[in-house]
Amino acid sequence: MCGIVGAVAERSITAILLEGLKRLEYRGYDSAGVAVFTNDGTLARMRRPGKVSELEQALEAEPLVGRLGIAHTRWATHGAPCERNAHPHFSGDLAVVHNGIIENHEALREQLKALGYVFTSDTDTEVIAHLLSHKLKDLTDLTVALKATVKELHGAYGLAVISAKQPDRLVAARSGSPLVIGLGLGENFLASDQLALRQVTDRFMYLEEGDIADIRRDSVQIWDLDGKAVERETVQYRDGAEAADKGEFRHFMLKEIHEQPAVVQRTLEGRMSQNQVLVQAFGPQAAELFAKVRNVQIVACGTSYHAGMVARYWLEELAGIPCQVEVASEFRYRKVVVQPDTLFVTISQSGETADTLAALRNAKELGFLASLAICNVGISSLVRESDLTLLTQAGREIGVASTKAFTTQLVGLLLLTLSLGQVRGTLAAGVEATLVEELRRLPTRLGEALAMDSTVEKIAELFAEKNHTLFLGRGAQFPVAMEGALKLKEISYIHAEAYPAGELKHGPLALVDNDMPVVTVAPNNELLEKLKSNLQEVRARGGQLIVFADEKAGMTNGEGTHVVHMPHIHDILSPILYTIPLQLLSYYVAVLKGTDVDQPRNLAKSVTVE
Ligand code: F6R
Numbered sequence: 284m285c286g287i288v289g290a291v292a293e294r295s296i297t298a299i300l301l302e303g304l305k306r307l308e309y310r311g312y313d314s315a316g317v318a319v320f321t322n323d324g325t326l327a328r329m330r331r332p333g334k335v336s337e338l339e340q341a342l343e344a345e346p347l348v349g350r351l352g353i354a355h356t357r358w359a360t361h362g363a364p365c366e367r368n369a370h371p372h373f374s375g376d377l378a379v380v381h382n383g384i385i386e387n388h389e390a391l392r393e394q395l396k397a398l399g400y401v402f403t404s405d406t407d408t409e410v411i412a413h414l415l416s417h418k419l420k421d422l423t424d425l426t427v428a429l430k431a432t433v434k435e436l437h438g439a440y441g442l443a444v445i446s447a448k449q450p451d452r453l454v455a456a457r458s459g460s461p462l463v464i465g466l467g468l469g470e471n472f473l474a475s476d477q478l479a480l481r482q483v484t485d486r487f488m489y490l491e492e493g494d495i496a497d498i499r500r501d502s503v504q505i506w507d508l509d510g511k512a513v514e515r516e517t518v519q520y521r522d523g524a525e526a527a528d529k530g531e532f533r534h535f536m537l538k539e540i541h542e543q544p545a546v547v548q549r550t551l552e553g554r555m556s557q558n559q560v561l562v563q564a565f566g567p568q569a570a571e572l573f574a575k576v577r578n579v580q581i582v583a584c585g586t587s588y589h590a591g592m593v594a595r596y597w598l599e600e601l602a603g604i605p606c607q608v609e610v611a612s613e614f615r616y617r618k619v620v621v622q623p624d625t626l627f628v629t630i631s632q633s634g635e636t637a638d639t640l641a642a643l644r645n646a647k648e649l650g651f652l653a654s655l656a657i658c659n660v661g662i663s664s665l666v667r668e669s670d671l672t673l674l675t676q677a678g679r680e681i682g683v684a685s686t687k688a689f690t691t692q693l694v695g696l697l698l699l700t701l702s703l704g705q706v707r708g709t710l711a712a713g714v715e716a717t718l719v720e721e722l723r724r725l726p727t728r729l730g731e732a733l734a735m736d737s738t739v740e741k742i743a744e745l746f747a748e749k750n751h752t753l754f755l756g757r758g759a760q761f762p763v764a765m766e767g768a769l770k771l772k773e774i775s776y777i778h779a780e781a782y783p784a785g786e787l788k789h790g791p792l793a794l795v796d797n798d799m800p801v802v803t804v805a806p807n808n809e810l811l812e813k814l815k816s817n818l819q820e821v822r823a824r825g826g827q828l829i830v831f832a833d834e835k836a837g838m839t840n841g842e843g844t845h846v847v848h849m850p851h852i853h854d855i856l857s858p859i860l861y862t863i864p865l866q867l868l869s870y871y872v873a874v875l876k877g878t879d880v881d882q883p884r885n886l887a888k889s890v891t892v893e
Pocket of ligand 1 (some may be wrong): 630
């Protein structure tokens with residue numbers, strides 16, 4: 284969640300650290316700080332609550348100039364987001380930044396207090412700084428002391444440390460939180476995400492679980508979990524640094540919503556023949572493994588979980604495979620009974636979500652047939668640790684609220700469904716060919732839905748003064764309604780609930796009055812008439828209806844009913860199309876409410892803590 288950047292160089296590194304932090308701000312943004320071993324031989328730091336721009340202004344007023352430094356952007360877990368809790372944390376001559384959670388921090392804090400260490404923050408990170416300081420009393424070398432320190436930590440950490448006594452090195456440790464070394468010429472860098480360093484290098488070395496690294500200007504040394512010196516592969520990225528620019532759009536979120544036709548097209552590219560999905564898109568052993576699959580277990584969090592919920596309808600209807608879907612934070616702590624020949628599928632934009640990763644690691648012990656990751660980041664832990672992978676091609680998503688990642692995940696999951704149906708012989712070739720054809724047309728349909736942008740913007744005005752909203756859907760549109768409600772609450776802070784429309788009269792109908800807008804998606808399918816009856820129940824209680832309906836669904840505007848017509852689409856693909864107006868709706872409501880659309884309060888893009 285938090286972001287880490289570090290540098291050891293011949294040149295002044297503060298501007299590099301700041302630029303890195305800006306690129307990482309999507310991970311967490313409630314405070315930021317930097318510690319530099321300055322050219323006059325002291326360890327100095329600057330920390331500020333709020334965004335990186337606050338820190339930048341403070342550094343303009345009081346520059347820190349040096350050739351060794353670490354920096355951090357924080358998403359608070361222990362202690363309020365304020366200056367004294369912002370990283371880096373100091374202990375004597377040491378500065379430490381940390382991403383993760385130390386579970387035994389309270390016990391360690393008590394031991395260290397008894398030894399005379401004084402705490403100035405509420406964070407678990409300060410415990411690491413003091414513990415390392417203490418170890419250094421006997422084990423004078425920084426990496427040796429760091430190895431001894433991490434042995435006493437329970438939990439997750441990505442750590443970067445500098446010491447005024449050993450100012451030629453930056454040391455790092457990884458367990459549960461990603462870290463990557465950026466390799467330069469006569470200078471080296473460290474970050475929690477390579478994006479932070481694309482301005483200075485295109486060569487990277489990923490630390491693995493349990494690794495400790497000693498990074499100097501002209502060398503990098505790494506030890507694995509067992510203390511053995513190891514080499515890690517150098518990866519070179521030849522593409523230019525990914526653009527982090529909003530173009531003509533006011534927010535990244537709006538830009539990313541409008542990118543969906545292009546990224547869906549990219550996600551489909553090379554994965555379908557004329558009539559069929561190419562099963563090998565999931566990996567060389569996919570066909571052999573898919574033939575054995577008798578059940579599917581999907582595990583994910585948040586928006587990715589909603590994608591999994593849609594996939595359940597597809598897998599059961601089209602491939603005839605029983606499917607269970609569960610949020611990772613529940614799955615990982617439950618005693619799970621695994622049916623024979625179950626494929627374990629994780630879905631994640633980042634591939635670093637702590638709960639999803641932990642669920643995958645647990646699954647390996649539970650006797651699943653194989654694991655498959657549907658993920659947007661090829662170099663993520665989830666991809667590295669899964670047997671099979673399908674990379675979504677959404678490109679970098681900067682808006683914290685996930686949009687294009689969701690629709691490309693849906694595309695990946697539909698490809699999976701068709702592949703399983705094909706290999707197991709449970710899906711008629713004609714049905715597969717029709718859906719392949721429909722998938723080919725999908726980018727055009729998405730473009731048509733996006734053309735409704737200004738209509739949806741107008742509808743958003745109905746929500747500006749509201750505090751609560753209900754989202755309804757039936758069948759595979761129920762998870763779409765859940766995703767619509769999640770988007771609205773995330774970025775506009777309006778309370779939103781999603782229900783299967785048939786559940787309305789079992790409780791939530793009591794909430795409906797003319798102050799509660801009810802949003803629903805109504806493709807022209809066999810559930811339409813049932814949905815219409817549910818909408819009558821809402822109207823009869825004075826509820827305001829906002830309906831995104833198929834142009835042939837026979838729904839029209841009326842008193843208290845606002846209908847937006849959607850292009851016609853094959854029912855199987857309708858969850859992908861109907862997501863678009865709900866994304867636009869949340870976006871425009873948030874803009875009207877004046878919230879920070881791309882970086883909503885209390886959230887972070889990549890949730891690498893539990
Ligand atoms: C919502 C959102 C989150 C993520 C969730 C999982 O807009 O972005 O709910 O979907 O934190 O993240 P990933 O997909 O990276 O595992």
